[in-house]
Amino acid sequence: MKSDAVIVGAELDGLIAAMRLLEYGRTVRIFSAGSGSLHYSPGGIRVLGYSPAANEETVSDPLQSLSLLHDQHPYRILERGKTQSALNWFVEATGKLDHHYRANGLNSMAVSPAGLALPTYATLAHQATFEELRGMNAALIRFEAFRELPVDLLASELARAGHEIVIVDHKTPGHFTENMALAKSFDNLADPEGYFSELKHSLPDGVEVVLFPAVLGLHEHDALLAVAEQVLGARCLEVATLPPSVPGVRLTNALETHLLHHQALFHTGAEVVPSEFKGGRCTRVVDQAGRAFEASVIVVSTGGTLMGGLEVDSRGRVHETALGLDVYQTEPLNALSVDRSLDALHEAGVETDASLRPRLGSESCENIFVTGRTLAHWNPAQECSAEGVCIATGWAAAEAAQSYLGGGS
Amino acid sequence: MDNVRSNAHGDRPHAIIIGGGATGCGIARDLILRGIRVTLIEFGDLGSGTSSRFHGMLQSGARYAVSDTEYAAECMAERRIIANLVPEAVEQTGGLFVSLRDDPADYPDAFLSGCHKAGIPAEELDPEQTMQDEPNISREIIRSFSVPDATIQSWRLVNILADDVRRRGGTILTRHRVSAIKTAGGRVSGVQVEREGSEYFVAGDVVINATGAWSARVAAMVGQGIDLELAKGSIIVFSHRLVSQAVNRCRPPQSHDIVVPTGSVSLFGTTSEVVDNPDTTHVRPEEIQELLDNAEPLIPDIRKYRAFRAWAGVRPLYIPKSRPVGVPLPRRHSTFDHSDQGVEGFVSVCGGSLTTHRSMAEDVGNVICAHLGLSARCISASTPIASGEKQPDWQPVRDFQRLEESGSPQVAICECELVAGADVANLIVEHQLTHLHDIRRRLRVGFGPCQGTFCGSRVASMLAQHHPDYSGQSDLTGFWTERLKGSMRTAWGQQARQSMLSDAVYRENLGLRLNADNLPEEDKR
Numbered sequence: 001m002k003s004d005a006v007i008v009g010a011e012l013d014g015l016i017a018a019m020r021l022l023e024y025g026r027t028v029r030i031f032s033a034g035s036g037s038l039h040y041s042p043g044g045i046r047v048l049g050y051s052p053a054a055n056e057e058t059v060s061d062p063l064q065s066l067s068l069l070h071d072q073h074p075y076r077i078l079e080r081g082k083t084q085s086a087l088n089w090f091v092e093a094t095g096k097l098d099h100h101y102r103a104n105g106l107n108s109m110a111v112s113p114a115g116l117a118l119p120t121y122a123t124l125a126h127q128a129t130f131e132e133l134r135g136m137n138a139a140l141i142r143f144e145a146f147r148e149l150p151v152d153l154l155a156s157e158l159a160r161a162g163h164e165i166v167i168v169d170h171k172t173p174g175h176f177t178e179n180m181a182l183a184k185s186f187d188n189l190a191d192p193e194g195y196f197s198e199l200k201h202s203l204p205d206g207v208e209v210v211l212f213p214a215v216l217g218l219h220e221h222d223a224l225l226a227v228a229e230q231v232l233g234a235r236c237l238e239v240a241t242l243p244p245s246v247p248g249v250r251l252t253n254a255l256e257t258h259l260l261h262h263q264a265l266f267h268t269g270a271e272v273v274p275s276e277f278k279g280g281r282c283t284r285v286v287d288q289a290g291r292a293f294e295a296s297v298i299v300v301s302t303g304g305t306l307m308g309g310l311e312v313d314s315r316g317r318v319h320e321t322a323l324g325l326d327v328y329q330t331e332p333l334n335a336l337s338v339d340r341s342l343d344a345l346h347e348a349g350v351e352t353d354a355s356l357r358p359r360l361g362s363e364s365c366e367n368i369f370v371t372g373r374t375l376a377h378w379n380p381a382q383e384c385s386a387e388g389v390c391i392a393t394g395w396a397a398a399e400a401a402q403s404y405l406g407g408g409s
Numbered sequence: 410m411d412n413v414r415s416n417a418h419g420d421r422p423h424a425i426i427i428g429g430g431a432t433g434c435g436i437a438r439d440l441i442l443r444g445i446r447v448t449l450i451e452f453g454d455l456g457s458g459t460s461s462r463f464h465g466m467l468q469s470g471a472r473y474a475v476s477d478t479e480y481a482a483e484c485m486a487e488r489r490i491i492a493n494l495v496p497e498a499v500e501q502t503g504g505l506f507v508s509l510r511d512d513p514a515d516y517p518d519a520f521l522s523g524c525h526k527a528g529i530p531a532e533e534l535d536p537e538q539t540m541q542d543e544p545n546i547s548r549e550i551i552r553s554f555s556v557p558d559a560t561i562q563s564w565r566l567v568n569i570l571a572d573d574v575r576r577r578g579g580t581i582l583t584r585h586r587v588s589a590i591k592t593a594g595g596r597v598s599g600v601q602v603e604r605e606g607s608e609y610f611v612a613g614d615v616v617i618n619a620t621g622a623w624s625a626r627v628a629a630m631v632g633q634g635i636d637l638e639l640a641k642g643s644i645i646v647f648s649h650r651l652v653s654q655a656v657n658r659c660r661p662p663q664s665h666d667i668v669v670p671t672g673s674v675s676l677f678g679t680t681s682e683v684v685d686n687p688d689t690t691h692v693r694p695e696e697i698q699e700l701l702d703n704a705e706p707l708i709p710d711i712r713k714y715r716a717f718r719a720w721a722g723v724r725p726l727y728i729p730k731s732r733p734v735g736v737p738l739p740r741r742h743s744t745f746d747h748s749d750q751g752v753e754g755f756v757s758v759c760g761g762s763l764t765t766h767r768s769m770a771e772d773v774g775n776v777i778c779a780h781l782g783l784s785a786r787c788i789s790a791s792t793p794i795a796s797g798e799k800q801p802d803w804q805p806v807r808d809f810q811r812l813e814e815s816g817s818p819q820v821a822i823c824e825c826e827l828v829a830g831a832d833v834a835n836l837i838v839e840h841q842l843t844h845l846h847d848i849r850r851r852l853r854v855g856f857g858p859c860q861g862t863f864c865g866s867r868v869a870s871m872l873a874q875h876h877p878d879y880s881g882q883s884d885l886t887g888f889w890t891e892r893l894k895g896s897m898r899t900a901w902g903q904q905a906r907q908s909m910l911s912d913a914v915y916r917e918n919l920g921l922r923l924n925a926d927n928l929p930e931e932d933k934r
């Protein structure tokens with residue numbers, strides 16, 4: 001059972017690497033222990049929201065600002081221009097999967113569930129942004145017994161930021177109030193026109209923008225939002241909820257469906273246990289049931305500490321769980337001694353060369369590529385950069401793997 | 410001082426109590442029951458000092474049966490009284506004392522006879538049976554004993570006491586700091602208080618210093634000295650009840666020898682180190698390792714369990730004039746009538762424990778009454794407290810049922826601690842609460858394994874609904890950073906993932922920021 005590439009972990013970076021390798025005609029096998037961290041992503045692609053220098057100011061041109069990052073940062077170890085190419089490719093490739101982003105090179109301020117700004121490089125077509133709310137009369141829809149969007153908090157923070165906003169109560173299409181189930185009941189809505197016409201009666205006059213919790217379907221959201229805009233005569237936008245994030249699940253579904261269509265093999269619920277290295281290479285992964293799978297290259301996209309790709313022991317030492325790779329951390333107890341922020345845990349991870357290959361002793365491991373949150377020296381929470389780093393490193397890992405496999409890009 | 414809020418002199422004397430921990434709240438209740446008017450002044454929220462940074466035990470006293478038999482007897486008597494008075498804050502878990510293979514072999518007999526002398530019903534158990542009943546503890550138990558230890562929810566205790574005081578006409582001022590004690594002609598005349606930048610004067614006939622670890626500082630305001638040793642103790646919180654009873658090592662009391670089940674968690678502690686500053690609540694990573702290393706003999710798999718928080722409190726131990734060398738400082742409290750040192754009407758109390766807060770209050774009450782020439786006797790033990798339901802606190806089945814009966818399981822705001830939305834809403838309206846912290850302390854919202862990851866913004870939303878000028882961003886940041894501060898110390902295994910998830914929710918999803926401006930400052934009294 002040999003494939004060209006084994007991807008460990010179905011993080012955004014792993015899915016991207018798989019997609020790109022499939023484009024090159026490679027065979028791909030994907031192991032995933034559970035759902036990826038896209039389930040925590042509010043939607044949109046965040047590349048760099050806050051500058052590390054200059055008092056962590058909000059960044060307006062994220063690609064331009066990458067040069068401000070320290071030189072071990074994943075964006076910096078990739079060759080110049082790679083991040084831009086990766087993002088261009090991603091926006092185009094997902095566009096073909098009917099997943100549409102708006103990107104003009106500058107950050108927009110997406111609206112968070114708490115009514116705060118999330119600097120975002122590419123926002124979803126119907127993702128609420130502060131730019132679109134400016135100067136508009138907005139209504140925010142509150143579903144009864146729905147806990148996953150703190151509506152009153154959101155409204156009060158928007159009002160504090162100077163926006164005109166009213167809360168309007170409306171029923172849900174079914175009796176489910178949990179994110180995923182609610183999204184499915186929107187998918188199954190028999191009479192969308194009727195549903196939104198009823199809402200129209202409760203809307204005050206002069207509403208120009210209607211904000212919904214981002215649960216308007218897992219598949220039918222574009223169509224439903226189009227109907228809503230037509231019936232309500234207002235711009236209709238979604239605000240991300242608490243996790244699990246429906247927009248994140250939509251993207252995961254779109255990517256996974258695409259991969260399945262292109263004959264990627266998925267092993268879900270499968271964990272990979274550390275295996276042997278020979279002569280600077282590892283060509284076999286073993287799952288928890290002891291089954292071995294051969295591959296020419298291995299991409300480790302296991303999501304760092306958040307998703308179990310890194311593990312901290314009770315003495316504060318950090319371990320890489322899939323292949324047992326060496327891990328950088330400031331000093332063992334630091335993971336536990338960090339005062340008032342989790343930065344030491346974010347910064348810990350696997351160090352690599354410019355092709356994202358980890359070191360093995362004094363040399364680079366030839367055929368292993370590490371991506372996303374399992375990499376050392378970056379901090380998605382501090383920088384507001386989660387999706388950007390995952391896309392750039394996932395894409396770059398695929399490019400490096402392709403050239404290792406003897407193909408051109 | 411233009412804003413003078415002096416109390417008109419009524420016919421009844423007026424006592425000012427500084428400090429709203431268990432001791433201060435107990436004193437306020439004791440005095441008001443004796444017919445004295447009271448005003449209690451607390452820097453933070455009630456119980457936000459050592460009274461919430463403790464080990465959770467309502468002591469039977471067995472721990473001190475050998476080292477301080479008299480104090481042990483006091484604990485036992487108080488433990489009975491408190492369990493009767495505030496059953497809704499107490500869980501009668503029972504306690505175990507276990508002697509391990511390497512523990513001093515002669516201690517258990519001394520322990521039994523000490524308990525006997527102190528009136529603590531201790532019973533020797535079959536060690537085999539004990540090991541069967543408590544599967545998570547050591548298999549090396551040589552002897553074991555059961556004693557009537559219990560646990561107590563301190564937030565609940567202080568609020569019940571304070572509510573009783575309010576109902577009887579007393580005044581409780583929280584988030585007020587006493588900045589000076591005023592005297593006139595060698596007598597106290599009242600205190601200067603600060604609140605949010607403004608200051609005013611509160612007049613009183615007597616002033617009581619019940620500020621625990623801060624009492625030397627407060628006494629110094631009138632040039633008085635109190636010899637205190639400040640002993641910081643750190644505690645680790647583990648998810649789940651690892652044991653069903655409070656389990657103690659059966660050996661002379663020292664550091665790290667007790668694990669206590671309380672709420673949905675277990676507390677292991679404590680370390681002990683002398684500090685200079687009563688505001689010290691920092692847990693050093695070395696202390697965590699010290700705790701884990703020392704827990705292993707009692708709970709061999711301790712490093713495999715999920716720890717989700719650590720905290721530290723500071724014990725104010727009184728150093729007697731003739732300090733015996735080589736023995737631990739006595740735990741019994743001391744009351745100081747500073748009239749002897751030339752400040753009439755000023756009384757301090759320190760030492761003791763949460764378990765004995767009521768008898769501390771009784772002693773203070775006696776001193777005050779003698780001072781004021783009143784003959785009223787202490788009735789705090791015999792006067793019931795009329796408060797809500799008289800039920801033990803930890804009743805998961807009852808809480809589940811309540812949530813289910815309320816129609817929709819979705820109304821749970823905090824799944825970890827089973828808190829219903831309606832309860833939060835009632836509390837916000839009834840007590841005019843404006844901060845997440847205040848709700849957390851009263852309902853345990855955010856106390857569970859997820860440490861507020863999901864419930865924080867939900868409760869913030871309810872606050873925003875009820876208070877038009879609620880500042881969600883700063884309140885949520887304060888709430889979350891405070892939760893993080895405690896949970897980061899134990900960020901290993903599953904809890905490391907949980908902390909990262911919490912970070913993903915608060916920073917990546919909700920968009921809060923952590924920077925030098927909003928990192929939590931330690932409270933400074």
Ligand SMILES: Cc1cc2nc3c(=O)[nH]c(=O)nc-3n(C[C@H](O)[C@H](O)[C@H](O)COP(=O)(O)OP(=O)(O)OC[C@H]3O[C@@H](n4cnc5c(N)ncnc54)[C@H](O)[C@@H]3O)c2cc1C
Pocket residue numbers: 427428429430431432433450451452453454455456457458459460461462463464465466467468585586587588619620621622623627640641642643644678679721722723724760761762763764765934
């Ligand atoms: C680690 C540890 C574990 C413990 N475990 C147990 C146990 O299991 N069982 C037990 O019975 N006891 C235990 N104790 C002891 C017990 O916690 C304390 O004895 C008790 O809580 C002291 O209560 P208090 O009211 O005297 O002090 P505190 O609770 O500290 O109250 C003093 C209050 O004074 C306030 N204050 C200070 N200065 C000012 C000012 N200038 N103006 C206004 N207010 C001011 C503070 O804000 C504080 O709230 C433990 C103690 C520690 C440290």
